[in-house]
Amino acid sequence: MKKTGLDITDIRILSAVQQHGQLSKTRLAELVHLSPTPCWARLDRLKAAGYIRGYHADIALERIVDFTQVVVTISLTNHRKADFERFEALINSLDEITECIATGGGMDYVIKTATPNLAAFQAVIEVLLSSEVEINRYMTYIATRQVKVSRPNLAKLIAQANR
Numbered sequence: 001m002k003k004t005g006l007d008i009t010d011i012r013i014l015s016a017v018q019q020h021g022q023l024s025k026t027r028l029a030e031l032v033h034l035s036p037t038p039c040w041a042r043l044d045r046l047k048a049a050g051y052i053r054g055y056h057a058d059i060a061l062e063r064i065v066d067f068t069q070v071v072v073t074i075s076l077t078n079h080r081k082a083d084f085e086r087f088e089a090l091i092n093s094l095d096e097i098t099e100c101i102a103t104g105g106g107m108d109y110v111i112k113t114a115t116p117n118l119a120a121f122q123a124v125i126e127v128l129l130s131s132e133v134e135i136n137r138y139m140t141y142i143a144t145r146q147v148k149v150s151r152p153n154l155a156k157l158i159a160q161a162n163r
Helices: 008-020 025-032 036-048 081-093 118-130 154-161
Strands: 068-076 097-102 109-115 135-142
Touching: 008 025, 008 036, 008 154, 025 036, 068 081, 068 118, 081 097, 081 109, 109 118, 118 135
Parallel strands: none
Antiparallel strands: 068 109, 068 135, 097 109
């Protein structure tokens, strides 16, 4: 199912921004093989249409501070809309939780945490368990090293989806 009305140039612009972040008008135009003014106009249109959520730096956190990263799978006791909304509001209020995805299947959520140590992680778990979100069960996995972090190859994903 085709989701967008984007053409190949739009895809190249989005791919360049995804890979390089904010770029000068000239550099972006070079990367997508378009003159600067129409390239910038397209970028503005893509931003206005909501295709670009923001720009972020990939910080080498391990070079700045020692930290413990833990991945947690969580299953809630109840599965009403209000239960999910309450859980997600709590998750969004905790800075130590860096990622959260809702899943189908055996677990309801997978979260990633970043804390200074295991004691601080345990404090986060205690907040979750003592709240009104009614966690049925959870499993923790301590991350020992990061093997890969990337964004999807936008052009490849779209090409495969359109087959």
